[in-house]
Amino acid sequence: RPRIRVHHLAQAKERGERFAMLTAYDQYTAQIFDEAGIEALLVGDSAANNVFGHETSLPVTVEELLPLVRAVARSARHSLVVADLPFGSYEVSPEQAVATGVRFLKEGLAHAVKMEGGAHYAPTVRAMVEAGIPVMAHIGFTPQSEHVLGGYRVQGRGDDAQRLIDDARALEAAGAFCVLMEMVPAETAAAVDAAVSVPTIGIGAGNATTGQVLVWQDAMGLRGGEGVRVAKFVKRYADLRSTLLEAARQYGQDVRTGTFPASEHSF
Ligand code: KIV
Numbered sequence: 162r163p164r165i166r167v168h169h170l171a172q173a174k175e176r177g178e179r180f181a182m183l184t185a186y187d188q189y190t191a192q193i194f195d196e197a198g199i200e201a202l203l204v205g206d207s208a209a210n211n212v213f214g215h216e217t218s219l220p221v222t223v224e225e226l227l228p229l230v231r232a233v234a235r236s237a238r239h240s241l242v243v244a245d246l247p248f249g250s251y252e253v254s255p256e257q258a259v260a261t262g263v264r265f266l267k268e269g270l271a272h273a274v275k276m277e278g279g280a281h282y283a284p285t286v287r288a289m290v291e292a293g294i295p296v297m298a299h300i301g302f303t304p305q306s307e308h309v310l311g312g313y314r315v316q317g318r319g320d321d322a323q324r325l326i327d328d329a330r331a332l333e334a335a336g337a338f339c340v341l342m343e344m345v346p347a348e349t350a351a352a353v354d355a356a357v358s359v360p361t362i363g364i365g366a367g368n369a370t371t372g373q374v375l376v377w378q379d380a381m382g383l384r385g386g387e388g389v390r391v392a393k394f395v396k397r398y399a400d401l402r403s404t405l406l407e408a409a410r411q412y413g414q415d416v417r418t419g420t421f422p423a424s425e426h427s428f
């Protein structure tokens with residue numbers, strides 16, 4: 162299998178095919194998802210709440226995300242590796258965004274970056290693409306703006322659908338290679354997909370987008386336990402939390418009872 166590049170994702174849309182993206186933040190998940198044929202891996206700023214223990218994605222920094230991007234890029238042989246631009250690392254100016262994007266490709270070894278925001282960011286996207294940085298746009302619900310948007314709320318309902326269509330068209334015209342939509346009614350997402358020729362990716366955006374993405378700890382059931390709410394748009398493909406919990410309990414018990422290590426584990 163060859164390395165997936167941005168034009169392969171474009172081909173998927175042209176041919177009426179679909180592709181899958183998962184988040185990844187480390188070596189083994191990157192290797193496993195790559196081996197499974199997942200076309201794109203996103204080193205999301207969701208590392209804030211899935212790796213670093215924060216409540217939201219806002220606190221994660223470029224310095225924190227860079228080593229994770231590098232680990233994933235070094236471990237994935239076929240998947241396209243996309244680095245998320247953290248809150249505060251691109252909003253100030255196109256110059257700031259280009260500088261941050263360069264770091265993710267040069268130090269992080271990513272193949273592309275993802276950036277939250279609508280038509281307002283078209284000049285930023287253009288500057289990045291001209292600098293050699295492929296940009297995946299992220300519209301609809303954009304978690305970095307949760308304090309402006311008033312929390313986790315579906316975007317693009319009713320008359321607001323046109324705003325998302327306008328955003329997607331402006332970002333495509335600026336050179337974005339893909340448009341990701343989060344928490345958008347299926348009908349709106351279908352209209353956005355039809356309005357642009359670049360591929361689209363959905364998360365909580367129905368079934369009409371070219372690709373889908375999920376946070377791996379949600380999809381594989383690592384995140385869970387008491388009081389943890391999983392979003393409606395997540396499908397559970399495994400129950401890793403239970404598997405690990407049971408294994409860790411067993412290990413602890415074996416150590417306490419002297420069952421481990423046995424003679425076959427000893428020199
Ligand atoms: O950071 C992330 O994981 C994301 C996806 C949910 C799209 O942006």
Ligand code: NA
Pocket residue numbers: 205206207218245
């Ligand atoms: Na993100």
